Amino acid sequence: MALPVTVREIDSGIDIVSEGQRVNQCCVLIDGFTYRYRHTLDGKRQIIAFHVSGDIPDLHSLHVNYMDHSFAATTPSRIGFVPHEAVWNLCVRRPNVAAALWRETLIDGAIFREWIVGLGRLSGLSRTAHLLCELAIRMRAVGLAPDRIYRLPLTQHELADALGLTVVTVNRVLRDLRLAGLVERDRSRMIIRDWAGLVRLGEFDPQYLHFRLPIAMDEERARVQA
Template sequence: MSASTEALETLIRKLESTSVLTEEERQAIRQLPAAIRHINPSQDLAEDGERPAHCGLLVEGWSYRYKLLAEGRRQILSFHVAGDTPDLQSLHLGTLDHGVGALTPCTFALVPHENLRRLTAAFPNVAALLWRETLVDAGIFRTWITSMGRRLAYGRIAHLFCELYLRQEAVGLAADLQCPMPLRGTDLADATGLTTVHISRVLKALRDDKLITFERRQLIIHDWPRLYDAAAFDPTYLHLKSLEC
């Protein structure tokens, strides 16, 4: 299997984590042209204000959406794992209003907008599923805003860990309450609106309460029900097929 074909299988798995594709739709996705691009940590797939001619499907690694303030402070808007297409809205909006950066070494499959438009015109169900992905993204944004505005720091971090575990589990990247978590204290701080000192205190509290172990870029959840309760977590906003059965 070529690298581009394998990359498109990642997209199929992601779409089927929330819905069902026909074999004809799967084959149409597999036939998309995809250029493979490797990006190092802290490099950008797309910059704020850019007008990309393609969408970047994340095949391997972690990326994030972000905004930079004039003084250089960063706000992380979302994290992305394999199967996500963090710049999918560029298919219709044209100009990006945020940046997409690599958190770890990343592999992206770049699919031209022109080919995606042909695919969605020929297969309305695929168009609906891609539109659904942008709506789920919007749900994640709303939930993050709620966390930063109303949850205490302990619940805020617990909520983020619950989300990132379930999103990875849905695409086969996590199991048995263990998952990759290559986030530094600065990344968590920039995503949650907390200071790195506060992040350190919360992580210690979660460890002391025997809810998690978070080290060596790995998260182990020791007590899912209690972590779930600490976060006041409601997974509805993720709209995962496995949770709707």
Template sequence: MQIVAIKENQDIVRVGDNPSRSCLILSGIACTYKITGDGKRQIHNFHVPGDIPDLQSLHLKVLDNSLGTLTPCSVGFITHEALDELCERHYRIAKAFWRETLIDGAIFREWMTSIGQREAYSRVAHLLCEMMMRLRAVGLVNGSSCHWPITQAEIGDALGITTVHVNRVLKAMRADGLIELKGDRLNIPDWEKLMQAGDFDPTYLHLESHQVAA
């Protein structure tokens, strides 16, 4: 595996690429996204350490989305040849990779439901719940708080709302006692209340624990 440090806001792979390797996020936050013809960005997923965001390129030879960093990232590149060999020799590893892509699909379906059916307040609450659980699963949550480098513009690009609207929603959530957001630190004082606001059921994440509070 080749480990590379990549600066923030840099593409790792782009739509139309035919890569010969996949990447493992070792540190930092990345996202998969597409750009529309008029230049708007739709973020499809945020990726945390431990994710292999472009694992599908092992079998789908032309990428249909881009993958880029949101923060400085450490990324491990693994050749498709090595991945193929691992899957052929170790059935359990092949099953783990398959499970990874299935969970990616489950997250995508949940995001589609949010964008199509939930109001902006609920969308933001749902996203915060999801990210807290995913970050906790990789040891990046301390009690009820975590480092939160995702910007309001990036939240808007993920949820299909404007940055101004995201700002208003976050202010309302602070006033309602759902979140405390100071600089790049997010704290959730009442997890159950945030889950209720976000219509959040963590089943789709397929994690062993549904608890975020310490």
């Protein structure tokens, strides 16, 4: 609570940090929804991570302060900027906090690995189901997805760039999920109608998220029972 935090409001579609930029502060997502991405040489975008309230998307910049990707808001977001020096001093004074931050980066890496497996081995339908399950769990953990209903402020273009699909395919996949009675989307509101069915389709196992919360046990039980 004593950390020096500068809070800024960021509009949707605006880069918070850009690839190639040198940074001397960490960002805490206080409210909103953000993503990390890279562009290929021909301008195609690949989204490599989504972040929800409470995440620290660029914690790795404490050790590698040259950004090899960009970080942007998908919806108007409130970001807290904390100087690296203050975070370093906190880690020195409070080893338990340093351990918690290190654990955060390890879980971030686990999510990357899960995404790579999905992009390489799952069908477009399955990887979409997997992403919707992951976001439901992560947002429920911070109180933003009661009854597996949550705000998903992503366009079909953004979903396509995260899932390695075309916009046409994303549109068809979302329709198929709806017709199968698994989900319902009302603009930016995502409603999961059949959690067990969505888990099966997405081959979703929440263990890679490494939650130390009862929610993880609840979701695991649902997966096993399915």
